[in-house]
Amino acid sequence: MAEVVHADLVEQILLRSEVKDLIRFKSVCKSWHSVITSSGFINRHLNRSYNKDRHNYEIGHRRIRLTDGSGSYTLVGSSNGLVCIISYLRIGEVLVGNPLTRELRQLPLSTIDSPSCWGFGYDSSTDDYNVLVGARKVGKNQTCVCWPQNGSLISRT
Structure with missing residues (x-):
């Protein structure tokens, strides 16, 4: 028999997830998509990432690729x-x-x-x-x- 997971527990788990995982999780079901894309969740996730251990930094870069390739x-x-x-x-x-x-x-x-x-x-x-x-x-x-x-x-x- 399938157990029901309460929405607040799901949100707490999602808040601890990385952004790249949240992108995938949006397609799990409509309720997860709704939670992940809500402005309240976005703000809480952002605040949580700011309040993490400030001595644990990941340094890197990400290239933004634009379709026209003009470099302009x-x-x-x-x-x-x-x-x-x-x-x-x-x-x-x-x-x-x-x-x-x-x-x-x-x-x-x-x-x-x-x-x-x-x-x-x-x-x-x-x-x-x-x-x-x-x-x-x-x-x-x-x-x-x-x-x-x-x-x-x-x-x-």
Whole structure:
């Protein structure tokens, strides 16, 4: 006879799992997928990884492979495991990705003409990731915060 495992026990086990395993576990069943992709679980998993033994580091790198192979991309910044990159060939193209899950999202083009500076970060007071775009022109400087989470920058489901 099959035994039922309580949802809170499953979540505690999943919280201790590595991200690469969580990616596989999403396909086990609908309830696990729902738990793993919930924003609450993602935040708890991230906080748990920050609070682990700080003397036990794994040092390495992960290559982000883009399909066009042009080498025209540069890193804007990273936050909580996400990276933000821009294209120099396609002016205004911004991509946000997660190297561990290999998910990459292209954001809408910036409305600022000839952007010259970019920033990427997480605002814990609003639970939003933000991309900052700026342009410097004679007599007219422009800046704007673009693509907050509630504007579909990051989908947590």
